[in-house]
Amino acid sequence: MKSTKKIILTALIGVLALGSIGYAATKKTSNKKVASAKLTRKFTCDNRSVTVENLSTDRVKLTESNGKSYNLKLTRSASGEEYKGNGVSIHIKGNEAAFTKNGQDEACSMTQSNADNNNSGNTTASHLLRKFDCDGYQDITVENLSTDKVRLADGYGSIYDLNSAVAASGEKYSNGNISIHMKGNEAVYTENGKDKSCSLKSTGKGSIEQ
Known part of the structure; x- marks a missing residue:
């Protein structure tokens, strides 16, 4: 009788152990952070095309059409955003840019971003759209309306028009209460004096409907 009880007890311990292992594996998987996107933009300039890929918050890889x-x-x-190195620079403001090489400036217009093929059927709009995941729970969408103005939609249905603001580096837009400071694939969204860290989730072209 004692032997039978011992066998049953051993089996129950084994089942509980397997259950704990399964729960731990599930929990580990669910906490895994989804990799953020990398912003890539293509510009047509006066004498060439250039592609700008954001490698980090403060570095880009610029590739000319000749490779x-x-x-x-x-x-x-x-x-x-202004990036420099090896006698080359590009100054990006929304959908426009100025490319400089060997002291010669060229005006550029954005023609493509890395998620254009994932648009929701809107093929007429040409504004850059960026979606950020902020602190893991709220999505922020930013539409570049011009070189100095963006439209921002938060995750709760509110829409704001923000003007370009002074920043040490990167793009910053604000209306005094709401602001977003974007540097490459990262951003800081500020509302009522509270900052939220954000990572780029996707990009494309389109518009935020009011």
Whole structure:
């Protein structure tokens, strides 16, 4: 009798142990963070096309249409994103940019972003759309309306028009209460004085409907 009880007890312990292992594996999987997207933009300039890939918050890889590539670093600018290195620079403000090489400036317009093929059927809009995941629970969508204005939609249905604001580097837009400071694939969203860290989730073209 004692032997039978011992066998049953051993079996129950084994079942509980397997259950604990399964729960731990499930919990580990559910907490795994989804990898963030990398912003890639293509511009048509006066004499060439260039592709700008954000490698991090302060570095990009710029590739000319002839295949020549440059690693550029984010620098201080009054507004927008400016990257420099090896005698080459690009200053991006929304859907427009200025590309400089050997002291010669070229005006550029954005023609494509890395998620254009994932648009929700809107083929007429040409504004850059970026979606950020902020602190893991709220999505923020940013539409570049012009070189100095964006439209922002938060995860709760509110929409704001923000103007370009001074920042040491990167793009910053604000209306005094709401602001977003974007640097490459990362951003800081501020509402009522509270900051939220954000990671780029996807990009494309389109518009935020009011």
